[in-house]
Amino acid sequence: MASGDGGNGGEEWPKDFKKAQGTLNEVLHFAVENTPANEDREPETREPLTEEKKEFLNKVFNDMLRDEVKEMKEHIEVLKRIQDSETEEDQEEKEERLEALLDLCETIDNAQDFLKVGGVSVAMVLCRDPSSEVRWRALDLLAMTVQNNPFNQNAMVEQDALKLFIELLDNDRAYQVRVKALYAISCLVRENELAQDALVKEDGFSSMMRAMQSDIEKLQIKAAFLLSALLWEQPKFNEALHSMGMVQQLISLLLQTEHKLYHEHVMSAILHLVSQHAGCRADSLIPDLNFRGFLEERMKELNGKEEYLEELEYCQKLTALYAAEAQNDNGADR
Incomplete structure (x- = not known):
């Protein structure tokens, strides 16, 4: 029977309750799928969990307890520290961190948090990185953070992001960077009048x-x-x-x-x-x-x-x- 504290033994639910709901639904679905239809079946006759099922449940519970804003801050701090480095090791680190941030920013809430913790300004700097692999990943990340997100769209227009994207579309020597710059422009200006006015101005x-x-x-x-x-x-x-x-x-x-x-x-x-x-x-x-x-x-x-x-x-x-x-x-x- 659920108690007034949410039925979780007195512990608080994860802060990101919407995400928790999704993972809890996964657990519920798993439980239904793995519960024997015959209620009279003796507990000892049930098959033990396979390693694959244990791994699935561990992943679900770990996802529930993640502090994604903290993760974003950690990635951003590392990128700040190495943004001017051109060593092969640091270039690979930049690529990996940008990809991790891209995964985190798939939800609108996380995308807005990314803006609030200073991620956008770091990504804009990396759009001019010597490595085209870093540049296109930075553009991909920025495009993700503004897609269908008026709050971020307006903020990035004020930070002259559109001017940067147009410059890269026109002048970058790397094919993939130009394609991602156009993608970022599209995500920024669609259904946003402030960005559209800036598009004409630029x-x-x-x-x-x-x-x-x-x-x-x-x-x-x-x-x-x-x-x-x-x-x-x-x-x-x-x-x-x-x-x-x-x-x-x-x-x-x-x-x-x-x-x-x-x-x-x-x-x-x-x-x-x-x-x-x-x-x-x-x-x-x-x-x-x-x-x-x-x-x-x-x-x-x-x-x-x-x-x-x-x-x-x-x-x-x-x-x-x-x-x-x-x-x-x-x-x-x-």
């Missing part, structure tokens, strides 16, 4: 365009997807992108590159801008671009190919939009 859309123009397919796909997602999420970008001639740049990208899967996201971005902003629509009809002719050719190319159905749909919607506008103009002339 000319982040030009960086995305340069990523799409790179010869790294993963960057092309991720940058095009992020651009499209942001445009459909936040119409306020339309004017800024019109002023920088984004539609002409996107159309030129389609015209000048071999057809690839990421063109679907480029076409989606064009559709948004053309359908939502009159200036962008006018830009898309500049005669030198011959975008309408390009759309006709692209639809012929995509027709009947199941993997390109969405891109084909975007082309069809653009063509219909131009046709309706031309019909309206003719009607007005009459």
Whole structure:
């Protein structure tokens, strides 16, 4: 029978009670699975726990009793101490500590604690480490701490994290670092207006365009997807992108590159801008671009190919939009 102290023999529950609940559920599930169905069965006839089951229970109870904030602080202190070291041993230590912190920061509560105990500033320093292996892991960690986390997103915007991510996306020589920098940008700016305003201020859309123009397919796909997602999420970008001639740049990208899967996201971005902003629509009809002719050719190319159905749909919607506008103009002339 449970006592008023929680039925745990007078001991306090772990501080992280939500985590404890999860591990207790694991124990309960284990107990149900391993309890004989026949209640009359003699205790001595039950099979002893196997080593595998003992190991499982030990792990569950150890997880319940972990002080994860303390663990984070220990990792951060070590990283502070060795952040300027370039020895092979310390570089490996940095990688291991960053990976451990990444595991710890999978929950929003831990991610916020990571910010509060000074982890973000240390990780930002490590984004400039001589080792690309350290740099991309630091970026991965920072991306994890801001994903779907408005508190951390706002704090990191104020610490100029976005400026750092854009710089690394543009200039880092390591492919993996550039990919993780773009991932960190995406996690920081999605559904956060403060970060989105900073993206415009830091000319982040030009960086995305340069990523799409790179010869790294993963960057092309991720940058095009992020651009499209942001445009459909936040119409306020339309004017800024019109002023920088984004539609002409996107159309030129389609015209000048071999057809690839990421063109679907480029076409989606064009559709948004053309359908939502009159200036962008006018830009898309500049005669030198011959975008309408390009759309006709692209639809012929995509027709009947199941993997390109969405891109084909975007082309069809653009063509219909131009046709309706031309019909309206003719009607007005009459």
